[in-house]
Amino acid sequence: MTRTSSVVILGGGPGGYEAALVAAHLGASVTVVDRDGIGGAAVLTDCVPSKTLIATADYLGDMGTASELGVHLEDHEGDVATRTVAELGAINERVLNLAAAQSADIQTRLTEVGVRVVAGAGRMESPSRVVVETDAGSETLDADVVLVSTGATPRVLDSATPDGERILTWQQIYALPEIPEKLIVVGSGVTGAELAQAYLGLGTDVTLVSSRDLVLPQEDQDAAAVIEDVFRRRGMTILNRSRMAGAQRRGDGVVVTLEDGREVEGSHVLIAVGAVPQTSGLGLEDVGVDVSESGHVVVDRVSRTSVRGVYAAGDCTGVFALASVAAMQGRTAMAHALGDAVAPLRMSAVSANVFTDPEIATVGVSAADAEDNTDIEAVMMPLSRNPRAKMLDIREGFVKLFAYRGTGIVVGGVIVAPRASELIFPVTLAVQNRLSVDQVASTFTVYPSLSGTVAEAARRLHPLRPE
CATH class of the missing domain: 3.50.50.60 (FAD/NAD(P)-binding domain)
Incomplete structure (x- = not known):
């Protein structure tokens, strides 16, 4: 590909906008076609809004349990406040304003690097041509590379049709x-x-x-x-x-x-x-792109579809419904298409998080995988013994690590804790870079800290020398 390659991206979610930034950086002429707003569901209706709502609920919960730490609220007359109240209208207004601001920030960044954003719905007429329907009419875009990143939408059941009210x-x-x-x-x-x-x-x-x-x-x-x-x-x-x-x-x-x-x-x-991929009406089958029975676009580890020059990323591929994976797929697709250095997607190093309270963060092999593989050993340590956890009144949660016997190479982990999404990063680094439990254990941690339990778990997996 030359520096004047043209790229058309269908969908402005994490897979699409991250791909656009990479393609622009590599010198391509980039157009993003999006009908719902830059950032997609991840920013506008899913990840950002839901995690903002969850953070608000967590904050309210922290206020409710503060008395156990010897802290309480008082009114101006010194009476103890016994109840905190959530005002959903104000909460949702903040949630939606935050999502809109994030979307605007992403669009500003795209504009700064020269990406053109077209508000409309695109359909592939050929592997190198996209027809876009906008409020002003139709427009035809020629492309050397097309990326499909149209996401997914909530599954709707005939027996429970949403009405938006109840x-x-x-x-x-x-x-x-x-x-x-x-x-x-x-x-x-x-x-x-x-x-x-x-x-x-x-x-x-x-x-x-x-x-x-x-x-x-x-x-x-x-x-x-x-x-x-x-x-x-x-x-x-x-x-x-x-x-x-x-x-x-x-x-x-x-x-x-x-x-x-x-x-x-x-x-x-x-x-x-669950969710269903938004792949109908894009003309994919007409141009020869393989689509599975579930409606997902079939891709390989560098996000190629079955048609040369056509790539796909994100939830529409069914690879792993995470914004981080969509973004990585989009970046990988552009690097491959435009001749930059590229590494195939490694699903074994993908970290994921469930934003409950406490959170669940995971990376690499699972407990089920470890049970089926006698070469893998595991250790699980409760956070309740951690001094920092005691200070924060954390009573639930644990750190679990998986490593190969003999070599001690870290192959996975599970952390259940407040902000586990932050704590899983050192474990993900270990899995991604094939670090041993000894390398993790010999790395300094702050005392006291929750991450100290990660190092302690690694120490307990130190490979023993054969007798």
Whole structure:
């Protein structure tokens, strides 16, 4: 590719805008076609809004437990304040304003590096031509490289059609004017669990409908057990091994009917049962791009599709529904397409986080993988023994590390703790760079610190010499 290569990107989410920044840096002429707003769902309706809402609930929870540390609020007459109140209208206004500001910041950065942003919907007419429908009409864009990064949208069930008022998807909850009196959350995966706890923290009576034995069935089971225990102790009702048959409005509320005939009544219901890729209407099949039965674009480890010059990134590929993975796919795609140095995506080094309280952060192999591989050993240490955790009144959580026997190479880890998303980084560095437990253990940590338990876990995995 030459420095005058033209790149057209369909979708302005993390995969799209990160790809645009790389392509512009490499000298390409870049156009991003986006219909919903730069930043995509990750910034406007999913990651940024939901984590802002969760952070607000966490803050409210911290205020509620401060008395255990000997701290309380008083009014101006010296009376102890016994109740904090969440104003959802003000909270949601801040959430949406923050998301809009982040979107604007990203668009400003794109403009600064010369990326053209077109508001509209694009469709591939050929592997090197995209037709864009805008409010002003249609426009045809020729391209040397096309990146499809159109994301995914909440799965909608015919038996529980969202109305934006009482039956909601996770993209619609920020229009609620008041705290729901009784919220039923259907789906105990990451999105369902995070938002269930957020609303519980804001003062809502929450019932979580989970089809599995534990919430968060795809996560480390020790970690999921901690989270479910926390949920129950804080007052959440959890219906394990229960499946929704349907949801409908009844009077001023809703009723969720379970497959066994039980009915659960509430004021609102949040449907969080997965997402579907937004790949229809893009002309992909017409130009020969392979799409799976689930509707995901099929890609390899450098984000190539089955058609030369056409790449794809993000949730529309089904590789791993994380903004960080989408961004890495987009950057990798442009580096490969424009002739820069590139390393194939390593899924074994992807770190992920569940933003419950405490959080669950993971990287590398799982406990299930370790159980099936006798060459891997594990150690798990509770955070309750950590001096910094005691100071912060952290009572739940642990650090778990996985390493190869003999060599001690770190291959994975799980951290359950407040801000586990920050604590997992040294473990991710170890996995990415194939560091040994001895290298991790011999690295200085601050005393006292939660990260000290990561080093201690590594010390406990020190390979023993054969007798």
